[in-house]
Amino acid sequence: MTDTIKVVVADDHPLIRAGVRALLLSLDDLDLVGEAADGDEAIRIARATRPDVVLMDLHMPGTDGVTATRSITAELPDTAVLVVTMVEDDASVFAAMCAGARGYLLKGADQDELRRAITAVAHGEAIFGSRVAARVLALLAHPPREVPFPQLTDRERQVLDELARGRNNASIARVLNVSTRTVANHVSTIFAKLQLADRAEAIVRAREAGLGHRQPT
Structure with a gap:
């Protein structure tokens, strides 16, 4: 140098x-x-x-x-x-x-x-x-438990978890007590950060990382 x-x-x-x-x-x-x-x-x-x-x-x-x-x-x-x-x-x-x-x-x-x-x-x-x-x-x-997709914020990870459970944007909005538009914005950001093409790919990636295994109620 x-x-x-x-x-x-x-x-x-x-x-x-x-x-x-x-x-x-x-x-x-x-x-x-x-x-x-x-x-x-x-x-x-x-x-x-x-x-x-x-x-x-x-x-x-x-x-x-x-x-x-x-x-x-x-x-x-x-x-x-x-x-x-x-x-x-x-x-x-x-x-x-x-x-x-x-x-x-x-x-x-x-x-x-x-x-x-x-x-x-x-x-x-x-x-x-x-x-x-x-x-x-x-x-x-005390190293923390490895968090899937650390590039996502906590809220984005919550949205991805709900998406991986098969919920649509309206259902996710009700669960997280936010607007449907807010969920849509989070989904777009998640796709950009993880370089995902669509919801199907997002669900596969999320489930492979351990998200979305609990079925929606």
């Missing part, structure tokens, strides 16, 4: 990317070599630029950050992924770690903390923000 650390930022929010861009351009030892707005683009740019560090958001359209992290770390072992996200629940932290992320920061981190974290993971260290570190220690001591 050269003295200058090559960085790619992957985040679907233009303002976040602009803020990171401004920081990196102000520092001589960090070089921004690419920006991505979703996981698929992050993978393509990482392949093309071979960065030292990818700053990865978790919740992005299309391929999510966990899946993109897994692909990048498997294909480019010399590239470190530093998760920079708003979410700090145990499932997200655990999924990112299992996918190969070397660090996990929340978006409230200041510029000095972000710079230190980029430098640390680029040199092979693991680093976690102060609010995440306690969760990481707890997860190492």
Whole structure:
């Protein structure tokens, strides 16, 4: 690795990317070599630029950050992924770690903390923000039961579970006490995140992962 650390930022929010861009351009030892707005683009740019560090958001359209992290770390072992996200629940932290992320920061981190974290993971260290570190220690001591489809939110997983039980959108809405439109939006998001073609494929994938085995009442 050269003295200058090559960085790619992957985040679907233009303002976040602009803020990171401004920081990196102000520092001589960090070089921004690419920006991505979703996981698929992050993978393509990482392949093309071979960065030292990818700053990865978790919740992005299309391929999510966990899946993109897994692909990048498997294909480019010399590239470190530093998760920079708003979410700090145990499932997200655990999924990112299992996918190969070397660090996990929340978006409230200041510029000095972000710079230190980029430098640390680029040199092979693991680093976690102060609010995440306690969760990481707890997860190492008591790893949670593996959650199917960790890229989904809890609500999306509930919807997929009900879908796998054979319920239609109206029935799912009644069970979860939400509107049918809300269920339809969740179903569309699930299809996008898991790259599913239709409900039949969703049911098969969900049941293979252990969801939907209890029959609807």
